Amino acid sequence: METITLLNNALEYIEKNLDSELNIDDVSKAACSSRYHFQRVFYALTGFTVTQYIKNRRLTLAAEELVSTDKRVIDIALKYGYENPEAFAKAFKRLHGKSPSALKKLNEQIKAFPKISFQISIKGEHEIIYRIVEREHFKVFGAEFITTVNNDAAYEEIPKFINKIFENGTCDRINEISGNPKGTLLSGFHYGFKEDGTRKYIMGNEMPEADTQNEFTILEIPKLTWAVFEGNGTKPNNLIIQDVWRRIYSEWFPSSGFEQVKGPCIEKNFWNDKQNEYRCEVWIPVKRKKVI
Numbered sequence: 001m002e003t004i005t006l007l008n009n010a011l012e013y014i015e016k017n018l019d020s021e022l023n024i025d026d027v028s029k030a031a032c033s034s035r036y037h038f039q040r041v042f043y044a045l046t047g048f049t050v051t052q053y054i055k056n057r058r059l060t061l062a063a064e065e066l067v068s069t070d071k072r073v074i075d076i077a078l079k080y081g082y083e084n085p086e087a088f089a090k091a092f093k094r095l096h097g098k099s100p101s102a103l104k105k106l107n108e109q110i111k112a113f114p115k116i117s118f119q120i121s122i123k124g125e126h127e128i129i130y131r132i133v134e135r136e137h138f139k140v141f142g143a144e145f146i147t148t149v150n151n152d153a154a155y156e157e158i159p160k161f162i163n164k165i166f167e168n169g170t171c172d173r174i175n176e177i178s179g180n181p182k183g184t185l186l187s188g189f190h191y192g193f194k195e196d197g198t199r200k201y202i203m204g205n206e207m208p209e210a211d212t213q214n215e216f217t218i219l220e221i222p223k224l225t226w227a228v229f230e231g232n233g234t235k236p237n238n239l240i241i242q243d244v245w246r247r248i249y250s251e252w253f254p255s256s257g258f259e260q261v262k263g264p265c266i267e268k269n270f271w272n273d274k275q276n277e278y279r280c281e282v283w284i285p286v287k288r289k290k291v292i
Contacts, residue, residue: 003253006030007031007041007042008117009030009031010042013026013030014057018058018080019080022054022081034259036262037260037261040249040260041249044248044249045118045250046116049149049196050195051196055091056095056113059095059113060111060113062079062100063100065079066100066103067103067104073085073088073101073104076088095111128229128248128252129229132226132227134225135221135224137222137223138207139206139220139221140202140219141177141202141204141207141217141218142174142186142202142203142216142217143161143165143202143203143204144200145200146198146199146201147198149199150196154201159238161203171183171186173215174203174216177215178205185270186204187205187266187267188202188203188266189201189221189264189267190264191263191265204216219264224285225286225287226283226284226286227252227283228281228282229247229252229281230279231243231244231279231281232279232280240280241267241280244280244282248284258286259286259287259289265282266283267280267283
């Protein structure tokens with residue numbers, strides 16, 4: 001599969017340049033991808049940001065050199081991009097559980113973070129239902145907090161945040177402004193993506209045209225083309241929507257002619273009382289890939 005080959009090309013580029021300056025733009029080019037799309041696909045498939053992966057690979061190679069050569073700690077630190085031994089020692093201890101000098105002195109076992117490769121098996125057990133939608137500029141409003149994808153923290157923090165604003169009446173207030181009945185499920189908006197894995201998240205609704213309120217956070221969303229994916233079922237809501245996210249990156253993007261572009265991602269939630277069934281939509285801003 002061409003996409004997987006290109007992703008592995010990017011990994012090879014990283015590996016060849018671990019002891020020199022690595023620019024994410026250049027890494028993305030090795031995958032014939034935009035920086036924005038590459039970083040999101042990389043994290044979805046590995047569970048690590050590109051920056052985290054590079055750092056862990058460098059610290060692994062640094063540890064190997066410490067125990068197998070007579071190079072000084074400061075020389076190894078400089079080789080792998082650390083300007084001073086203090087910063088190197090702090091990062092090193094975080095991964096390996098001991099300082100560089102202690103490892104070199106005691107010649108103990110090291111903790112390896114191996115090079116990865118992409119090998120995706122698309123089972124196709126269930127069809128992926130999606131549509132392409134073009135939307136003009138619109139605004140959304142709601143309650144905001146900051147979360148992170150590191151260690152899958154967002155999967156735990158977002159449901160807790162949602163429960164909190166349901167319990168304290170914030171959701172009812174948002175629905176009141178939107179003209180919706182109390183208890184109507186709100187939408188989630190992921191935005192402000194950072195390379196360290198942090199992002200902002202708004203739980204709210206589209207803003208009524210006549211409303212000029214500033215009670216909540218307001219997010220302006222530009223004109224974009226969206227790939228809209230559907231999910232439904234009776235199991236817990238968070239598991240259904242997590243499965244949709246997983247399949248988008250592990251199955252749809254590698255086999256589609258689209259790539260993600262900069263912009264918010266949207267989670268729309270619906271509940272059918274009669275059928276006791278949850279339905280969701282995940283909206284991701286996309287563009288067609290250039291033909292290589």
